[in-house]
Structures are given as C-alpha cells and as structure tokens.
Amino acid sequence: EKYVYSFNGEKTEGDASLMNLLGGKGANLAEMARLGIPVPPGFTITTECCNAFLRSGGSYPHGYTEQLNDALGRLEKNMGLAFGDPDNPLLVSCRSGGRQSMPGMMETVLNVGLTSGTIPGLIKKTGNGRFVYDSYRRLIMMYADVVMEKAEGIEAMNGNGIRNQLEKILAAFKETRNLQNDADLTEDDLKTLCGLFTERVETVLGEKFPDSPEAQLQGAIGAVFKSWNGKRAQSYRRIEQIPDSWGTGVTVQAMVFGNMGDTSATGVAFTRNPATGENTFFGEWLANAQGEDVVAGLRTPAPINDATKRETNKGVTSLEVAMPGAYNELEAIRNTLERHYKEMLDIEFTIQNKRLYMLQCRVGKRTGTASLVMAMEMLEEGLIDEVTAIKRVKPQQLNELLHPIVDPEEESRAECLTEGLPAGPGGAFGHLAFTSDDAVKLAKTHPNVILVREETNPEDIEGMRAASGILTARGGMTSHAALVARGWGKCCIVGAGDITIHPSMNKMQIGDKTFNQGDILTLNGTRGRVYEGKLKMVDATEDTRFQKFMQMADAYRTMGVRANADTREDALVAKSYGAEGIGLFRTEHMFYSAGADDRLFILRKIILSDTEGERKAAVQELEPYVKEEIKETLKAMNGMPVTIRALDPPLHEFVPHSRAKQIELAEALGVDVTEIKRRCEALQESNPMMGHRGVRLGISVPDLTEMQVKAVFEATAELAKDGFHPQPEIMIPVTCDVEELVFVRKIVNTTCEEVARRYGLASIVHKFGTMIEIPRSALRANQMAELSEFFSFGTNDLTQLTYGFSRDDVGEFLPTYLEKKILPADPFQTLDPSGVGELIKIAVERGRKTRPDLKLGICGEHGGDPDSVRFCYKAGLDYVSCSPYRIPIARLAAAHAAI
Numbered sequence: 001e002k003y004v005y006s007f008n009g010e011k012t013e014g015d016a017s018l019m020n021l022l023g024g025k026g027a028n029l030a031e032m033a034r035l036g037i038p039v040p041p042g043f044t045i046t047t048e049c050c051n052a053f054l055r056s057g058g059s060y061p062h063g064y065t066e067q068l069n070d071a072l073g074r075l076e077k078n079m080g081l082a083f084g085d086p087d088n089p090l091l092v093s094c095r096s097g098g099r100q101s102m103p104g105m106m107e108t109v110l111n112v113g114l115t116s117g118t119i120p121g122l123i124k125k126t127g128n129g130r131f132v133y134d135s136y137r138r139l140i141m142m143y144a145d146v147v148m149e150k151a152e153g154i155e156a157m158n159g160n161g162i163r164n165q166l167e168k169i170l171a172a173f174k175e176t177r178n179l180q181n182d183a184d185l186t187e188d189d190l191k192t193l194c195g196l197f198t199e200r201v202e203t204v205l206g207e208k209f210p211d212s213p214e215a216q217l218q219g220a221i222g223a224v225f226k227s228w229n230g231k232r233a234q235s236y237r238r239i240e241q242i243p244d245s246w247g248t249g250v251t252v253q254a255m256v257f258g259n260m261g262d263t264s265a266t267g268v269a270f271t272r273n274p275a276t277g278e279n280t281f282f283g284e285w286l287a288n289a290q291g292e293d294v295v296a297g298l299r300t301p302a303p304i305n306d307a308t309k310r311e312t313n314k315g316v317t318s319l320e321v322a323m324p325g326a327y328n329e330l331e332a333i334r335n336t337l338e339r340h341y342k343e344m345l346d347i348e349f350t351i352q353n354k355r356l357y358m359l360q361c362r363v364g365k366r367t368g369t370a371s372l373v374m375a376m377e378m379l380e381e382g383l384i385d386e387v388t389a390i391k392r393v394k395p396q397q398l399n400e401l402l403h404p405i406v407d408p409e410e411e412s413r414a415e416c417l418t419e420g421l422p423a424g425p426g427g428a429f430g431h432l433a434f435t436s437d438d439a440v441k442l443a444k445t446h447p448n449v450i451l452v453r454e455e456t457n458p459e460d461i462e463g464m465r466a467a468s469g470i471l472t473a474r475g476g477m478t479s480h481a482a483l484v485a486r487g488w489g490k491c492c493i494v495g496a497g498d499i500t501i502h503p504s505m506n507k508m509q510i511g512d513k514t515f516n517q518g519d520i521l522t523l524n525g526t527r528g529r530v531y532e533g534k535l536k537m538v539d540a541t542e543d544t545r546f547q548k549f550m551q552m553a554d555a556y557r558t559m560g561v562r563a564n565a566d567t568r569e570d571a572l573v574a575k576s577y578g579a580e581g582i583g584l585f586r587t588e589h590m591f592y593s594a595g596a597d598d599r600l601f602i603l604r605k606i607i608l609s610d611t612e613g614e615r616k617a618a619v620q621e622l623e624p625y626v627k628e629e630i631k632e633t634l635k636a637m638n639g640m641p642v643t644i645r646a647l648d649p650p651l652h653e654f655v656p657h658s659r660a661k662q663i664e665l666a667e668a669l670g671v672d673v674t675e676i677k678r679r680c681e682a683l684q685e686s687n688p689m690m691g692h693r694g695v696r697l698g699i700s701v702p703d704l705t706e707m708q709v710k711a712v713f714e715a716t717a718e719l720a721k722d723g724f725h726p727q728p729e730i731m732i733p734v735t736c737d738v739e740e741l742v743f744v745r746k747i748v749n750t751t752c753e754e755v756a757r758r759y760g761l762a763s764i765v766h767k768f769g770t771m772i773e774i775p776r777s778a779l780r781a782n783q784m785a786e787l788s789e790f791f792s793f794g795t796n797d798l799t800q801l802t803y804g805f806s807r808d809d810v811g812e813f814l815p816t817y818l819e820k821k822i823l824p825a826d827p828f829q830t831l832d833p834s835g836v837g838e839l840i841k842i843a844v845e846r847g848r849k850t851r852p853d854l855k856l857g858i859c860g861e862h863g864g865d866p867d868s869v870r871f872c873y874k875a876g877l878d879y880v881s882c883s884p885y886r887i888p889i890a891r892l893a894a895a896h897a898a899i
C-alpha cells in the first residue's frame with residue numbers, strides 16, 4: 001500500500017481529488033504544485049497511515065519507513081540540501097491536515113532539523129545568525145509543547161504548560177532588556193534564550209530536547225498524528241459532525257523562511273472578502289515573521305492592500321507598497337487559483353528574501369451574505385453555472401439575510417455575559433422588562449425592549465410581541481417562546497440557565513452581576529449569546545441579488561412551500577417571502593393576540609358555561625369574530641390554498657387565572673365567583689397535551705365545530721361573491737381513528753350545504769383533511785384517507801408521541817442525551833428519519849393506496865429545517881409549511897433536494 005505521496009516541481013503524485021487520502025492541505029499543495037505555482041516541495045503521509053498508527057497504539061504500518069526514507073531522499077535531491085547535513089542542512093515542517101478543514105484544531109511543527117550539528121552550517125550559509133536562533137527558539141517552543149508534552153498525554157498544570165512557561169521566559173527577558181518586540185531581540189539574545197529554553201524543557205519534562213534530526217522528525221510526525229485525538233480537535237469534530245474515523249494526513253515540507261529579515265514576510269489572504277463577498281483581494285501580512293505568528297494571532301498583522309485597510313490601519317504599510325513585486329505575483333496567483341478552483345479560497349503564503357511561496361490553499365469560510373454575493377457574481381463572471389451557484393449558499397445561511405444582526409466587529413470585542421439556546425436568529429438590544437405587562441408599558445416609551453422570563457406561556461404573548469428580543473431561563477428550541485419568536489422572526493434566546501430572575505423585585509442576576517428593569521442588554525439569537533449594554537446592529541436587508549438568487553433556485557424546485565400563519569399580517573409577510581399558500585392557520589391564535597380581550601371573554605364564556613343553552617348563545621356570539629379573521633387571511637392569500645385547523649389546544653389554556661377576570665366572568669354568566677373557580681379547576685388535566693384537545697373537543701362540543709366550519713364557509717361564500725378565489729382547506733387535528741373524521745365530516749357537509757343554500761350558491765369549494773400527528777393515525781392511514789383529501793404531518797406532536805418525549809420537558813434530559821451521543825440530533829429540530837420518518841413513509845404509502853391524489857404536506861417546525869425538507873422531498877410530499885421567516889430557507893433547501 002502507498003502511504004507517502006511526493007509533490008515537487010518535477011513530479012507530483014497526488015492532486016486535489018485525493019482529499020480523503022491526503023487531507024485537504026496535502027491534496028491542495030499537490031494541486032498547486034501541478035499548476036506550476038511556487039510551492040516548497042515535500043510529501044504527504046496518508047490519513048490511512050494515521051488511522052493505522054492510532055489503531056495500533058503508535059506503530060507504523062508495513063512498508064511505511066521505506067517509503068518515508070525514499071520520499072525524504074527525493075526531497076533532499078530536489079532541494080539540493082540534506083537532512084542533518086552540517087553544511088547544507090534541510091529543515092522541514094510537519095503539518096496536520098484532515099479531509100475537512102479544522103483550522104487551528106490540530107498541530108504543526110516548524111523548523112524541524114535544527115540541532116547543534118546543523119546550526120553552525122546554516123549560520124555560515126545564510127550569514128544570518130539572528131534568523132537561525134529565532135528559528136531554533138520557535139522549534140523548541142513548538143516541539144516541547146506539541147511533541148514532548150501534548151502528544152505524551154501530559155496535562156499542563158493549571159494551564160501552565162511548557163509553552164506558557166517558555167512564553168513567560170521570553171516576556172521576562174524582553175522586560176529586563178526593555179525591549180518591545182520580538183524583532184528587537186539580537187542574535188545573542190536569541191542564543192541565550194535558546195539555552196534558557198532547553199534548560200527549562202529538561203527540568204519540567206524530565207527529558208533532554210532532542211538533538212538528532214531523525215528523532216525530531218519521527219517525534220513530530222507521530223505527534224501530528226496524535227493531535228487528531230487532541231481535545232480541541234475532538235470537540236470541533238463533535239460540533240461540526242466530522243467522523244472520528246477520518247484521521248489526519250501529515251505533510252512534511254521544506255521550510256521557507258519569512259523570518260530572514262525585512263525583505264521576508266508571511267501572510268494569510270482570502271481571494272474575495274469573506275465577510276461581504278466583495279470581489280477584492282483581502283488579507284494580512286507580517287514582515288520578518290513565521291506563519292504561525294499570523295494564524296495564531298500572536299501579533300497584529302498589517303493589511304496586504306488598500307482594499308483590506310480600515311480606519312485603524314492608517315499609518316501601517318501594506319504589502320502592496322512594501323513589496324510590490326511579491327504582491328503582484330501573489331495577486332496573479334490569486335487569479336490563477338480562483339479560475340482553477342472556481343471558488344473563494346483562503347491562502348497562506350511566505351516571502352523569503354522577496355521570493356514568494358504558497359503554503360496552503362483551501363475553500364474559505366464565509367458569512368451568509370458573502371456566500372450569496374459570491375455565488376451570484378461568480379455566475380455573472382461565467383466562472384460557475386446556475387446549479388453550482390444555488391448549491392454554494394447553504395439554506396441556513398439565509399437566516400442572516402433576513403434578520404438584523406449584531407455587528408460582528410463589535411461582537412468580537414464584547415464580553416459574553418452568558419449563553420443559551422439560539423432559538424430565534426438575528427440580533428436585538430433593548431431595555432429589560434421582567435413581565436409581559438411591563439414589556440408592553442416600557443415599549444410605549446422605548447422602542448427596544450428585551451423581555452426576560454423564567455419561561456413563557458400564552459399570557460406573555462403581548463409582551464413578546466412588544467419586545468425586540470426574548471430571553472428565558474428555561475425551555476428548549478421548540479418551547480413556546482422559541483416557536484413564537486421564530487414565527488415572528490424575532491430574536492430569542494431560551495434556556496439560559498445561568499440567569500436567576502426575581503420578577504417580584506424587577507431584577508435578575510447573571511453570575512455576580514445584577515440587572516434591573518430598564519438596564520440594557522444585547523442578544524445574539526443566531527449564536528445564543530447575551531451581552532451587557534448596547535451593541536451595534538447591522539441591517540442585512542433583502543436586495544435584488546437575493547431576489548434573483550431565490551428565483552433561480554425556485555426554477556429547480558419541485559416541492560411546494562407554504563407558511564404557518566395565523567393572521568392577515570403574517571400571511572402578507574409569508575407571501576412576500578414567497579409562500580405558495582398557508583399550510584397551517586391556527587384558529588386559537590386569535591384569542592392570544594393583542595386586542596383579543598373581547599374574543600377571549602366570549603371563548604371563556606363558552607368554556608365555563610354549564611348549560612346547553614348558555615353555551616349555544618356564547619358560541620353564536622363568537623362566530624362573527626372567527627369569520628372575520630378567516631376571511632381576512634383567505635383574502636390576503638387569494639387564489640392560494642389556506643389550511644385552517646380546527647381549535648386544537650386544551651381548554652384550560654384559555655381559563656382566566658386572575659381574580660378580577662374571574663369576577664367579570666361570573667357576572668357575565670350570572671353565577672357566583674366560587675362557582676367559576678370550581679369550573680376552572682375542573683378543567684385542569686394532569687397531562688393536557690394528551691388530554692381533552694383537538695378533535696376530541698370538536699366531538700364533545702359539536703357546537704364548537706359547527707361554528708368554526710360555518711365561519712369558514714360564510715367567509716368563503718362572501719369572498720367568492722365579491723369575485724375572489726378563496727381556497728379553504730379544513731383540517732382536523734389530533735385524530736387517531738377514522739370514526740372521528742366520520743363524525744366531523746357529517747357536520748362539515750351539513751353546514752356547507754346550509755351556508756351554500758343561504759348564500760344562493762350551488763356549492764362552496766373546499767377541501768377536508770386531517771393532521772397525522774398520532775402514530776396510530778399514521779398506521780391507519782388507509783382508513784384515514786377514505787375521508788381525508790389531504791394529510792398534513794404535524795411532526796412536532798408526531799415526534800413527541802413517537803419518542804414519548806414531552807416537548808415542554810425535553811430541556812431536562814435532551815442535552816445529556818446529545819452530549820452522551822445517545823441520540824445523534826434533537827428530533828424536534830431535525831426530523832428523525834428512522835422512526836418518525838418511517839411512520840411518515842407508511843402513512844404516505846397507505847394513504848395514497850386509498851386515494852392516489854391525496855395531497856401531502858408537513859406543518860411542524862421541521863418544515864423549515866433543511867435536512868428535514870430533504871427528507872420530505874424524498875418521502876414524496878407535495879409541500880412543506882413553516883414559519884414565514886423560514887420560507888426562503890425551505891425554498892432553497894427544496895431546490896437543493898431536487899438538484
């Protein structure tokens with residue numbers, strides 16, 4: 001088996017297609033060498049070798065040593081130098097590089113091969129003793145840290161590892177000599193420092209610093225392999241979901257030196273601006289330095305050109321001015337690379353005595369805005385085709401474009417107070433309020449309010465509406481607050497467990513800091529971070545490029561995208577984001593919203609009435625309100641389907657808790673207030689989400705069903721008479737058996753005929769269907785489809801009931817499940833393909849067997865999750881429905897699924 005692949009100007013064995021085997025760094029170095037770009041020669045040891053090495057606990061596979069020696073020999077010949085040679089010594093770097101870039105997560109050792117045997121020769125040859133001792137002190141620092149400490153599994157005590165100790169020696173040395181910069185150290189200073197360093201290494205680590213080039217190389221290669229399992233690398237892999245089995249490659253490469261003096265330098269650049277996407281060359285450089293100084297942020301680098309300069313860089317010299325020759329060459333390479341890779345690249349370079357060398361290139365990380373801008377511009381430039389352009393933007397990245405965001409500049413300098421779950425993306429700042437009422441009041445005088453609650457319930461809705469951002473101490477991503485916030489495109493952080501709230505005292509505590517009502521905080525809902533004071537917001541508003549991009553994506557999309565919207569306003573927002581209908585209109589919303597007092601009062605009368613007569617009267621009283629809401633929405637969505645769900649939540653959610661409200665109701669119903677209290681208590685359920693709700697209400701209180709259906713039909717009839725084209729779809733929630741549908745359908749049919757007759761119409765066009773959110777109804781889909789013209793998968797409840805996880809309580813255990821890898825992902829965020837998904841597939845198949853033209857959709861929160869959208873596409877659904885602000889995400893995800 002081949003474990004070692006050489007690259008050099010004469011013969012290069014690998015290329016960019018060998019990413020998996022060579023790692024990104026090795027593969028791209030080979031590719032650049034093939035393109036004739038100046039790359040210091042070297043060779044890459046494969047990820048397979050890494051895996052074999054790690055599996056066996058540190059021994060190399062058969063044949064490796066010969067291949068290594070062979071490649072090293074070739075490298076020596078190529079460079080005209082020899083490893084360990086006293087007169088013409090070759091120095092190398094040992095660099096890590098996995099399949100997917102993990103910037104800074106693994107280790108690299110530079111200047112390998114410097115020993116007491118090679119130092120004098122190199123000084124003689126270069127005539128630059130300062131440079132040689134600077135390189136040696138860097139080798140000692142890196143090698144002691146990476147090879148002698150970390151790779152040996154020696155834990156640094158109290159963060160005081162060897163690297164830290166050597167840094168301290170260096171700092172103290174500079175202080176005693178009154179020196180500001182490393183660059184001010186003389187040859188003699190550096191020589192003395194190297195002596196101090198090797199001494200300290202031996203006392204701390206109990207071992208001499210290796211003085212043989214071969215020992216150094218072997219140690220470095222092994223340590224780089226081991227860094228695959230370093231702490232940083234492991235946690236990064238967990239976050240980015242990179243498999244542990246991939247392993248890293250090791251690239252051994254001839255050193256070039258950016259630290260040879262003022263005509264030498266090192267730097268990092270992006271072929272386009274990674275924050276804005278602008279087509280300008282963007283980068284930073286340092287004179288007389290080695291690459292690690294820039295990438296590890298050890299020194300503050302200067303801009304490479306005017307395009308990179310900012311206000312703060314005024315007096316600083318750019319590379320373009322300092323070394324125009326090398327800069328022009330770099331710019332030419334930038335163009336060659338972009339044309340070749342057809343991507344924005346992140347590159348590392350070093351200049352040795354005015355000669356430019358490329359040390360790395362990889363696809364650069366970027367913001368959502370930059371992704372979109374670059375995709376569209378590269379398309380216009382003819383660099384990429386439409387499908388590639390569409391794929392370049394990740395659906396999630398659109399989030400950024402649809403919400404105001406915290407200025408990343410300011411945020412990088414601000415100190416994070418605490419963190420929670422990023423429930424509603426975007427940024428918000430505002431004055432704190434600790435109750436819904438206070439939020440509403442405060443919002444009248446201050447446009448920006450942050451509502452802080454332990455958790456939220458429907459009675460907080462007005463405060464949530466009035467607030468710019470919502471912060472809760474408890475709750476998960478599908479908690480009420482999160483759901484509502486996303487629906488409104490509102491910035492929201494939930495489950496920030498470090499917060500202690502004292503609502504009665506109008507204050508809260510985070511750590512040892514106390515915040516009072518009116519104090520200002522900033523939330524970054526995209527990252528789940530909380531900051532003290534006000535950070536700047538930047539508006540990432542839609543532009544024509546965004547519109548054009550979405551239109552292009554739509555042309556490839558085959559699955560429909562609808563919105564979950566409960567009001568005319570939400571419907572209009574949804575339409576402006578490209579919704580092709582409403583997949584879920586929640587009737588109950590009209591009782592939560594601001595100004596709903598009248599409606600809520602009547603609903604409460606219905607709920608708390610005892611006699612048939614009392615109830616019938618109240619139901620009649622409510623009908624005009626329901627009709628009006630439905631009519632407004634049907635009108636806003638003229639010509640598009642609107643799925644109207646019958647009343648779903650358990651009744652006690654609407655019951656009044658305050659004594660004042662109870663007295664008011666008692667008066668209206670002509671009973672004693674203790675009687676009202678009794679009736680309220682009687683409505684309490686021990687498990688309301690699985691209690692008296694959904695279709696169960698519609699069956700036990702048929703008047704309620706009849707009233708809602710009548711409202712739908714009257715609204716439809718009136719609009720039709722006015723020349724509109726309403727398309728209502730009546731949807732029955734929480735069903736588990738076809739007999740429930742038989743019961744409700746009878747009411748629907750009778751009411752439809754009655755309304756049509758009254759309005760003088762031959763018929764009223766509508767659809768009748770059910771939600772599939774209880775596993776039993778998925779299994780009984782063939783029967784359910786006998787009466788349903790459509791199914792809408794309510795995946796929130798379907799997930800809850802399939803797992804037996806209470807949606808409102810998962811916050812208690814799900815984080816542990818994810819951390820311990822018991823579940824791969826939060827099933828409330830990403831649809832579980834193997835369990836919940838299986839039920840969906842069964843329902844699709846059985847439902848369509850009964851009714852081939854059955855319409856199928858999904859209306860859970862999953863409708864806006866890209867992976868779930870892909871699943872829905874594969875399962876053959878006709879549409880997904882999601883919150884208005886997630887519609888562009890769903891549209892793009894559906895386009896990605898189809899191409």
Ligand code: ADP
Binds near residue numbers: 096105108253292
């Ligand atoms: P990372 O993956 O953390 O960026 P690298 O392997 O790219 O680590 O190395 C860190 C720094 O060392 C980079 O700035 C790189 O340019 C520099 N470097 C690596 N190999 C060489 C070399 N052969 N000559 C000069 N500089 C090098």
Ligand code: MG
Binds near residue numbers: 295348
């Ligand atoms: Mg690098």
Ligand code: MG
Binds near residue numbers: 733734773796
């Ligand atoms: Mg439900």
